[in-house]
Amino acid sequence: MDQVSLPPRALYAAAIEALTGRIVRALTGSDDAFRLGEGLVDDDELAGLAAVRVLGPDVLTPYTVGASRLNTQDAEVLVAAFTAFPGTDHPVASVPAWRDWATAQWLNNLGVDRAISDSVATYSAGSTTYEDPWAGWSDTQMSWQDWSSLLAQLAPLATPGMGSPVHQRALNRMLDTARGATRAVLRGDHLTAAQLARWLVAILGLTPGPGVLTVAPLLRHLELIGGGDLKMQLHIAVARAAIPTGPLDESR
Amino acid sequence: MNSIDTTGWSTSAHQIGERAWRWLEVHYRQFELPSDVPVGELDAVRHLKPIAELALVGSIATREGSLGRHAAGVAETLMEFGWAQLRGGDLLVDLLRERPFDTFALESYVSFVRAGRRHGELEALLAHLTTLRSARVPEHPPNRTLAVLNAQRLVGLDAAWDPSVVLARTWLGATPEPWAADLATLYAMTHTVFHLTDFGARPRGLPSELQDYLGAWLPVWLDVYLEAGHWDIVAELLVVDLCLSEPTYPPGAWPRVAAAQLPDGMLPAEAWRDTRNPATRARNHYHSTVLAALAGTVAVARQLDSRRS
Numbered sequence: 001m002d003q004v005s006l007p008p009r010a011l012y013a014a015a016i017e018a019l020t021g022r023i024v025r026a027l028t029g030s031d032d033a034f035r036l037g038e039g040l041v042d043d044d045e046l047a048g049l050a051a052v053r054v055l056g057p058d059v060l061t062p063y064t065v066g067a068s069r070l071n072t073q074d075a076e077v078l079v080a081a082f083t084a085f086p087g088t089d090h091p092v093a094s095v096p097a098w099r100d101w102a103t104a105q106w107l108n109n110l111g112v113d114r115a116i117s118d119s120v121a122t123y124s125a126g127s128t129t130y131e132d133p134w135a136g137w138s139d140t141q142m143s144w145q146d147w148s149s150l151l152a153q154l155a156p157l158a159t160p161g162m163g164s165p166v167h168q169r170a171l172n173r174m175l176d177t178a179r180g181a182t183r184a185v186l187r188g189d190h191l192t193a194a195q196l197a198r199w200l201v202a203i204l205g206l207t208p209g210p211g212v213l214t215v216a217p218l219l220r221h222l223e224l225i226g227g228g229d230l231k232m233q234l235h236i237a238v239a240r241a242a243i244p245t246g247p248l249d250e251s252r
Numbered sequence: 253m254n255s256i257d258t259t260g261w262s263t264s265a266h267q268i269g270e271r272a273w274r275w276l277e278v279h280y281r282q283f284e285l286p287s288d289v290p291v292g293e294l295d296a297v298r299h300l301k302p303i304a305e306l307a308l309v310g311s312i313a314t315r316e317g318s319l320g321r322h323a324a325g326v327a328e329t330l331m332e333f334g335w336a337q338l339r340g341g342d343l344l345v346d347l348l349r350e351r352p353f354d355t356f357a358l359e360s361y362v363s364f365v366r367a368g369r370r371h372g373e374l375e376a377l378l379a380h381l382t383t384l385r386s387a388r389v390p391e392h393p394p395n396r397t398l399a400v401l402n403a404q405r406l407v408g409l410d411a412a413w414d415p416s417v418v419l420a421r422t423w424l425g426a427t428p429e430p431w432a433a434d435l436a437t438l439y440a441m442t443h444t445v446f447h448l449t450d451f452g453a454r455p456r457g458l459p460s461e462l463q464d465y466l467g468a469w470l471p472v473w474l475d476v477y478l479e480a481g482h483w484d485i486v487a488e489l490l491v492v493d494l495c496l497s498e499p500t501y502p503p504g505a506w507p508r509v510a511a512a513q514l515p516d517g518m519l520p521a522e523a524w525r526d527t528r529n530p531a532t533r534a535r536n537h538y539h540s541t542v543l544a545a546l547a548g549t550v551a552v553a554r555q556l557d558s559r560r561s
Contacts, residue, residue: 179471181431182431183472185431186473187476213430218429218431
């Protein structure tokens with residue numbers, strides 16, 4: 001295979017920033033006709049495709065929780081991104097493998113042509129196409145710190161309609177997740193806090209169980225003091241979009 | 253990592269307590285009151301607070317009797333020292349003559365009462381002050397009002413307030429968002445717990461919903477301040493755990509505090525604070541070391557008496 005000449009790091013960072021911003025706008029309502037491929041090739045196609053891989057399943061959030069409709073061209077952008085940056089070197093049971101798995105799941109759920117989702121799965125981490133990347137996974141040895149760190153990395157899975165073994169365990173580890181979110185705020189790590197708040201909304205909605213965090217004020221707090229980090233804003237936007245009814249109840 | 257370490261914390265707690273008591277034995281005399289300063293000009297923080305805090309840990313050790321003969325001996329020494337510094341309580345009477353509406357005298361005196369020392373004239377004065385309408389409208393932070401209330405209870409004065417009403421006005425009483433904590437709110441929380449439970453003597457003083465709340469969030473605050481090396485608040489949080497009906501003895505925290513303690517027994521207030529300057533060493537780090545002695549003492553006591561209510 002020919003050596004691809006990679007664009008400089010700054011170009012990657014700019015491409016990630018640009019794509020993240022477009023997704024945030026799509027989710028917050030000022031862009032209801034999100035096209036994944038749009039603008040990706042303006043500066044450097046490879047950087048654009050890399051951005052798609054970095055954001056993982058979150059590039060589909062305008063279609064899964066937002067109002068945009070996925071079309072074949074959008075799906076083919078994903079195939080191109082997976083082809084350019086396959087995840088096949090990643091271990092089977094790893095965060096990249098689970099994120100790739102989630103992308104393929106979404107493509108299926110969104111009803112794209114099976115050939116497209118299959119080809120994404122083929123380039124996924126650890127794949128032979130239908131290998132279960134969750135086989136043998138267990139969280140029983142994880143402290144609340146380890147658990148919440150893992151969950152933060154898997155925030156792109158915390159999207160309504162997605163299910164996984166992590167979701168099942170998250171139902172039983174709400175307190176550990178809330179502890180992780182609390183710890184992140186106290187450490188000034190607003191990105192991790194937003195990732196875990198997104199999980200809390202995905203699993204719990206906004207109704208707190210006893211001893212469990214109320215999420216609405218946390219989301220608002222992060223929005224107002226978390227600074228301009230677009231990645232953080234993306235997680236908050238997905239969390240807000242996942243809330244089924246109306247404005248957040250701030251009363252509790 | 254989920255399994256509870258049932259022995260590691262206990263070894264550390266013993267070590268922390270025993271070493272801290274050794275440090276206190278060597279250094280307590282540095283907190284003698286200056287002989288050339290009139291009572292009315294004694295500084296609350298610089299002069300009086302260390303005496304009161306040494307007496308506090310002495311009185312808790314006297315009450316618990318958990319850490320063996322050496323600690324018990326040092327505790328008795330601290331009580332004798334403090335009582336002598338306060339001229340057997342006369343100095344507190346003098347203080348009240350200067351500043352009758354300052355509750356410091358009562359809050360200090362209670363430690364001596366805990367360890368069996370009483371002063372009749374002082375108590376008559378305190379009883380009078382407690383009956384004043386003025387005493388019923390405290391402008392203190394609510395957690396300090398709880399300190400006064402606990403002192404009134406132990407001294408045998410008619411309490412001026414309903415503790416549940418005061419508790420509702422504390423930070424902890426509001427069961428706040430746990431991420432809305434900082435050092436100021438956490439110190440307020442630890443003192444709320446200390447005074448409601450009299451430093452672990454009566455866990456029932458803390459309502460069960462607050463016990464649940466602390467069970468959920470103490471591990472997070474401990475984790476954050478262990479990482480920061482803020483040993484003073486870490487030690488306070490460990491004592492809070494010991495004041496609960498069912499302490500968890502956070503197994504990851506005790507060995508880290510033991511590791512932070514210096515060979516002479518001093519627990520630095522913060523990992524980044526200078527510990528070498530002999531002129532400031534004791535003054536800057538006595539509070540955290542008092543807490544280390546307190547934590548070790550109450551930890552061993554609760555281990556022996558875990559079903560205390």
